[in-house]
Amino acid sequence: MTTRPPLPPFTAESAALKVQMAEDGWNSRDPHKVSLAYTEDSQWRNRDLIFSGRENIVKFLSEKWQKEQNYKLKKELWCFDSHRIAVKFFYEWQDAEGQWYRSYGNELWQFNDDGLMERREASINDAKIDQSERQLG
Template sequence: MSNAPLVPPFTLETAKLKVKAGQDLWNTCDYNQVHKGYTADSIWRNRDKFIKGTEEIKAFLKDKWSTEKGYKLRKELFAFTDNKIAVQFWYEHHDESGQWWRSYGLEDWTFADNGLMRKRQMSCNDVKISESERWFKEGVDVNTVPISEKHW
């Protein structure tokens, strides 16, 4: 693994590393840590919610992970420029009734010079799945799961 700083301007290598660093951080489901990756005035569009600033981000994530149990996420680099990264993602979770869901989507990220995210736009669709249809089961490295169009 490279010791390259994960700040703009991104290279292919640093963009890929930034995506996986974000994925790994979100998979902790620790809103007290995750919100620190964003600028104090960061703006988000997450589905139909508009969020501004790290305190709103923290509250959003706390609420998200209080209802999305068993959350496991995979992100892959889609495209990048000097200070922007686009990712495709898949995540699974179950609700309080035990129903499993898989979410498919795209995110558009813009970064400040210090590497903190200052803008995040997310679009996503959710699909009910059964326990047997899960990709990201306990003990599975999300990065090793083969994902292709045949899985959609």
């Protein structure tokens, strides 16, 4: 069986490390690599989309990063318990016409005993920004 340390139950230190690892993974913009942090049947809600499974995660992330060019993400631990972590985040990206955006929101994560995320719920808002307003350049 595959494990993905740090494993639950989380401490403040291990939860913060899990958040940093997720940030690093998503900033790689490698959908296949990122999908390995999730269970085979992981349940997702992302904005108004609801889906499950690694194959759909790869599809979703591939389409996301094709649209959201020059993507850069920052995550911060909000709170945690034994198998759950909540984060707040923002990321900046550019569309095909060159317009910059800052997207921000919250995620709720639930992990199995092997440290794989079995549930992810994300609420996200987008705001157009000028290039001079970027914080993650």
